[in-house]
Amino acid sequence: MSQPKLEITNLQAAVEDKTILKGINLTVRGGEIHAIMGPNGNGKSTLAGVLMGNPKYQVCSGTATLDEADLLALPVDERSKAGMFLAMQYPSEIGGVTNADFLRSAVNAHRGEGNEIGLFPFVKKLNQSVKKLEMREDLPHRYLNEGFSGGEKKRNEILQMMMLEPKMAILDEIDSGLDIDALRIVGTNVTQLVKDREQEMGVILITHYQRLLDYIQPDFVHVLIDGQIVKTGGPELAKRLEEDGYDWLKEELGLKSLTLEADTEETTRPANIGACGTRQKLGL
Amino acid sequence: MEQVPVSEDYKFGFNDGDIGILKLDKGLNEAIVREISRIKEEPEWMTEFRVKAYHHFVNTPMQNWGADLSHLDFESIRYYVKPSERAEHSWEDVPTEIKDTFEKLGIPEAEQKFLAGVSTQYESEVVYHSIHKELEDKGVIFLDTDSALREHPDLFKKYFAKLIPYTDNKFSALNTAVWSGGSFIYVPKGVKLDQPLQSYFRINSENMGQFERTLIIVDEGADVHYVEGCTAPTYSTDSLHSAVVEIYVEKGGRCRYTTIQNWSNNVYNLVTKRALCEEAASMEWIDGNIGSKVTMKYPAVVLKGDYSKGTTISIAVASAGQHQDAGAKMIHLGRNTASTIISKSIARNGGNVTYRGLVEHGAKAIGAKSNIECDTIIMDEISKSDTIPFNKIKNGLSTLEHEAKVSKVSEEQLFYLMSRGLSEEKATEMIVMGFIEPFARELPMEYAVELNQLMKMEMEGSIG
Numbered sequence: 053m054s055q056p057k058l059e060i061t062n063l064q065a066a067v068e069d070k071t072i073l074k075g076i077n078l079t080v081r082g083g084e085i086h087a088i089m090g091p092n093g094n095g096k097s098t099l100a101g102v103l104m105g106n107p108k109y110q111v112c113s114g115t116a117t118l119d120e121a122d123l124l125a126l127p128v129d130e131r132s133k134a135g136m137f138l139a140m141q142y143p144s145e146i147g148g149v150t151n152a153d154f155l156r157s158a159v160n161a162h163r164g165e166g167n168e169i170g171l172f173p174f175v176k177k178l179n180q181s182v183k184k185l186e187m188r189e190d191l192p193h194r195y196l197n198e199g200f201s202g203g204e205k206k207r208n209e210i211l212q213m214m215m216l217e218p219k220m221a222i223l224d225e226i227d228s229g230l231d232i233d234a235l236r237i238v239g240t241n242v243t244q245l246v247k248d249r250e251q252e253m254g255v256i257l258i259t260h261y262q263r264l265l266d267y268i269q270p271d272f273v274h275v276l277i278d279g280q281i282v283k284t285g286g287p288e289l290a291k292r293l294e295e296d297g298y299d300w301l302k303e304e305l306g307l308k309s310l311t312l313e314a315d316t317e318e319t320t321r322p323a324n325i326g327a328c329g330t331r332q333k334l335g336l
Numbered sequence: 337m338e339q340v341p342v343s344e345d346y347k348f349g350f351n352d353g354d355i356g357i358l359k360l361d362k363g364l365n366e367a368i369v370r371e372i373s374r375i376k377e378e379p380e381w382m383t384e385f386r387v388k389a390y391h392h393f394v395n396t397p398m399q400n401w402g403a404d405l406s407h408l409d410f411e412s413i414r415y416y417v418k419p420s421e422r423a424e425h426s427w428e429d430v431p432t433e434i435k436d437t438f439e440k441l442g443i444p445e446a447e448q449k450f451l452a453g454v455s456t457q458y459e460s461e462v463v464y465h466s467i468h469k470e471l472e473d474k475g476v477i478f479l480d481t482d483s484a485l486r487e488h489p490d491l492f493k494k495y496f497a498k499l500i501p502y503t504d505n506k507f508s509a510l511n512t513a514v515w516s517g518g519s520f521i522y523v524p525k526g527v528k529l530d531q532p533l534q535s536y537f538r539i540n541s542e543n544m545g546q547f548e549r550t551l552i553i554v555d556e557g558a559d560v561h562y563v564e565g566c567t568a569p570t571y572s573t574d575s576l577h578s579a580v581v582e583i584y585v586e587k588g589g590r591c592r593y594t595t596i597q598n599w600s601n602n603v604y605n606l607v608t609k610r611a612l613c614e615e616a617a618s619m620e621w622i623d624g625n626i627g628s629k630v631t632m633k634y635p636a637v638v639l640k641g642d643y644s645k646g647t648t649i650s651i652a653v654a655s656a657g658q659h660q661d662a663g664a665k666m667i668h669l670g671r672n673t674a675s676t677i678i679s680k681s682i683a684r685n686g687g688n689v690t691y692r693g694l695v696e697h698g699a700k701a702i703g704a705k706s707n708i709e710c711d712t713i714i715m716d717e718i719s720k721s722d723t724i725p726f727n728k729i730k731n732g733l734s735t736l737e738h739e740a741k742v743s744k745v746s747e748e749q750l751f752y753l754m755s756r757g758l759s760e761e762k763a764t765e766m767i768v769m770g771f772i773e774p775f776a777r778e779l780p781m782e783y784a785v786e787l788n789q790l791m792k793m794e795m796e797g798s799i800g
Contacts (some may be wrong), residue, residue: 104751104755105755128754128755129758129759131755136755138755144753146749147771149770154753157762158758161762195770216756
């Protein structure tokens with residue numbers, strides 16, 4: 053089995069004409085766990101959305117490849133089939149569609165026509181995963197995320213990941229809304245999955261908190277501020293951020309003048325200057 | 337003159353050639369009404385009743401609310417076609433041509449697997465009809481309505497047109513004047529049928545109206561599920577389907593009436609359906625509207641007895657050139673009566689869906705409870721939806737909840753499903769099928785499967 057490689061080069065992206073990502077460079081290989089941290093509103097979720105193809109974002113420049121696949125050129129479903137997975141911060145609710153029906157369709161979409169999974173192996177795998185994640189036994193028959201608590205939704209994202217076995221999984225704030233037990237369950241399962249799959253799956257964890265990293269030990273920690281990765285380190289970097297916040301880092305990097313809160317950012321920064329939509333119009 | 341488009345991909349739009357043995361001229365007058373009654377060898381009271389209804393029809397102006405009926409030309413419609421001499425009781429006697437048509441619709445298989453009894457309507461007359469021995473032993477009557485008039489005249493006369501008089505509306509008058517076929521069901525006291533009774537209706541003659549008349553009587557403590565399925569071949573001029581369905585549910589009885597109509601998209605489908613519930617009785621309308629050019633249909637339950645219960649669960653799907661104007665009526669008269677309406681509408685490709693409903697809590701309906709839920713998905717910018725609920729509460733001790741929701745297939749939901757590898761088409765289909773699931777789960781298995789197929793056919797090509 054081969055070790056996948058996600059390679060992001062100088063990625064720039066905008067939402068509604070406002071540039072969010074200002075040149076991201078990142079390489080993630082199978083077997084590696086990368087944590088991306090940073091204050092709110094600096095582009096972490098945007099990066100996740102852009103890689104998966106959320107139509108909300110416009111890519112301005114740069115590339116993102118997963119092995120041979122040119123991700124940015126593919127529609128969303130093809131990215132999934134190429135091996136990308138995004139555990140979403142706010143998973144959608146789909147009424148009337150059971151988890152089992154949905155998952156089976158998704159698994160079969162990956163396997164392709166003529167190679168559909170048998171009912172028995174599917175049910176077996178689903179039940180095992182439900183058990184590992186300590187979810188309600190009736191999960192397969194419940195509608196997709198409908199009436200789920202925040203924690204159940206997050207666990208359901210991990211369940212889908214376990215069923216689809218992606219090459220590259222992005223977990224976007226998977227720890228928000230989880231109580232301490234659920235955090236442990238999710239954390240140990242992700243860690244185990246990476247271990248079980250040997251070098252076949254890489255993980256990008258987007259998080260604010262060290263507490264998730266107590267269960268999922270990252271190999272690399274990146275700090276994303278103002279649309280760029282400004283610092284990369286090991287697990288100790290996350291610990292320092294947890295203890296001291298981001299001020300020391302801002303100072304170190306000379307980012308003092310920059311307001312890091314998302315709300316104020318919008319009002320203090322001229323909305324269109326530097327937005328890639330504008331740049332494109334001007335031919336820059 | 338506006339040309340009605342011919343649908344090219346209509347699945348059941350085959351035509352076996354015209355095999356009607358007897359056809360009356362197009363258009364309607366008193367002589368034709370009398371002729372229909374004469375051919376059927378009806379008792380005089382019925383002949384005169386038809387004639388009275390006919391005059392009422394003529395003297396009633398076209399209603400000015402609801403869907404646009406201005407293109408409906410009563411003179412271009414044939415009001416009676418008799419395909420074979422009489423209702424058949426054995427499959428062997430049914431003409432081959434008719435059998436072939438049913439074969440294409442899968443009727444004989446469906447019968448083997450699911451039917452307890454069959455009453456299959458082809459053109460205006462019931463041609464094939466069988467009652468499972470078990471039903472006969474239980475004393476259940478399951479006949480075409482014409483035979484019921486002959487064989488059970490007293491029972492027939494006691495109930496016929498009592499709940500929906502011909503004066504009710506223009507189309508109940510028309511139906512009463514020219515009715516032909518339909519099902520007649522009587523379930524005796526305490527008899528509960530485990531398997532649904534089914535009937536297949538079908539229009540197969542150009543410009544031919546179909547005016548079936550169904551009468552169901554569920555005696556005290558009895559229980560029946562009647563399933564009516566409709567498909568029609570495609571023609572390029574307008575057809576009219578105008579049925580009347582009357583249902584009486586006696587004390588403690590229960591009736592469920594399931595329909596999925598899939599008329600071809602040139603048919604005017606104007607139907608009056610009403611049920612009367614006595615004490616602690618329960619009536620459920622499961623009503624699917626996928627086909628037709630124009631449908632106006634508002635299944636009603638009159639909750640006369642205390643503690644009686646009415647339910648309507650419906651879907652309406654409108655595509656290009658279609659207007660589904662459908663809904664439900666719940667009239668609460670008795671105390672502690674309860675009603676539930678769940679309406680699911682889908683408008684796509686320029687289609688138009690209207691939910692039109694009436695819930696009334698009478699002055700004596702103390703403790704009445706109603707729940708109304710109307711959800712609509714609009715699939716594109718050119719489609720249209722309206723929700724028109726009337727709620728009349730005439731006492732201070734009842735409760736009514738109304739919830740209405742209009743949504744689009746959201747970009748967010750699509751992104752979510754596609755991020756798991758589903759194509760846009762499959763993801764859309766899944767969201768839509770999930771949307772109508774509260775309806776689909778109420779259907780017998782083979783109908784749920786058929787609905788699935790119909791919906792997939794409907795949704796095909798709705799992307800991009």
